[in-house]
Amino acid sequence: MNQRFCAVESRAIDDPLVGSGAHLERNLLLSWPRPKWQRNLRQASDMPEALLAALHALPDEGRRVNLIHRREQPERHHRVFLMPERQAFDVPREALVDFIAALRRGDDLTAWRPEPVDRSLVLCCTHGKKDKCCAKFGFATYKAMAEAVRHHDLPFDVWESTHLGGCRLAASALVLPQLRKYGRIGDDDILPLLESEARGRPYLPCYRGDSRLTPRRQCAQVAALEWLSAQGLEADIEVDDAEETDAPHHEVAVKWQAAHRQGWLTVTCHALELLRYDTCSDLADGPSPSRVWRAVEVRESTPTPA
Structure with missing residues (x-):
């Protein structure tokens, strides 16, 4: 029996991309090795319970949490991004609970040595444990986007990401802090999309809409x-x-x-x-x-x- 994919079914019925761009403006992105991701977008199999509880509390306070991954990122030393603040932190695993507690209290985070984020982030959903379309279509798109950024020296950092919404629209991507979502990204779309974003403009053939x-x-x-x-x-x-x-x-x-x-x-x-x-x-x-x-x-x- 031929395997079916929701992304293929969605395209076949002309399910529109437009209108599917919803996303919270306030985000915390936490690097965590992709093999450990679970079905929940902010949960990994080796996360301590205290960290899970802290992460699960953030959406109720208006901040979305996604796990992100790049192969070169150290496994137990985590990159944390805050958007739209455009701040990045390097936090050891044993200090993550304290960092999130400080964030939730509204503490001054200077002691955590924030770095300014000068390059926009491109998140590609590769969350195969959530939906097989994100593994089939998303991972190839991530690799192609990362290679295009390197080859053409474009001003982006590209990361794999857990669920971004709209699995049926894979391959999906989100540009932060601009909050522009994209779907059905094909091979021929990758460089034009990145070049358009580098000019500060949405790439219309794959654009799902402004998340706000x-x-x-x-x-x-x-x-x-x-x-x-x-x-x-x-x-x-x-x-x-x-x-x-x-x-x-x-x-x-x-x-x-x-x-x-x-x-x-x-x-x-x-x-x-x-x-x-x-x-x-x-x-x-x-x-x-x-x-x-x-x-x-x-x-x-x-x-x-x-």
Whole structure:
């Protein structure tokens, strides 16, 4: 019997990338050897109980935890990143509980010798214990991205990561602290994606949306960027934060600015229900309904007076 993958099923039904970019802005990334990762995104098989408890408490306080891995990182000397603070620490394993306790108390972390993080981080989900798509597609993407960064001297640090959300969209990546998520990254996307990010711009063919926006506003954001790109414009945009409702039809205002030009767009987004597999573990039970957004029209407009 041929093996099935949720990422292949997702692509086959045209499950949209856009609108799937949700991610907390405050993050703690902890290096830990990938062979020890468990199914939970912040748990490893050889973690002391006190450390597990400390890590599990952080999301309730508004900080997401992911484990990360690079082969050259020492096994018992851990690299810790705080985002969006852009700080990095080297912490021995026996001191991790004390470090996290100090972080949770809001202590001054100067004694832990923080280093500024000058290069953006690219996290590639390779969490095979969570979903087999992340192992099959994610690890190859990680290796190719790391090689592209080395070969072209690009300003990134690339790490393997535990679950980033959207297993069905593998290969997936997240750029921090910019909070831009990507999915279905193919071989031909890797260098253009990194070069676009090096210019401070999202790479639209694989872009899932700004993690700070709701799915509907991500839909409008990406549609506006694609429309502007088709006009030969590379613009900064601002998506209106009008009140969210359950209505299936929305018109979203987007303001754009490019060099000495600016304007407004109205993006019409429709919600629809899609039957899909969110992870490979769902394949045996059948697909489930999920709400997704699609942009159906982008038009130039003028702002509504306040």
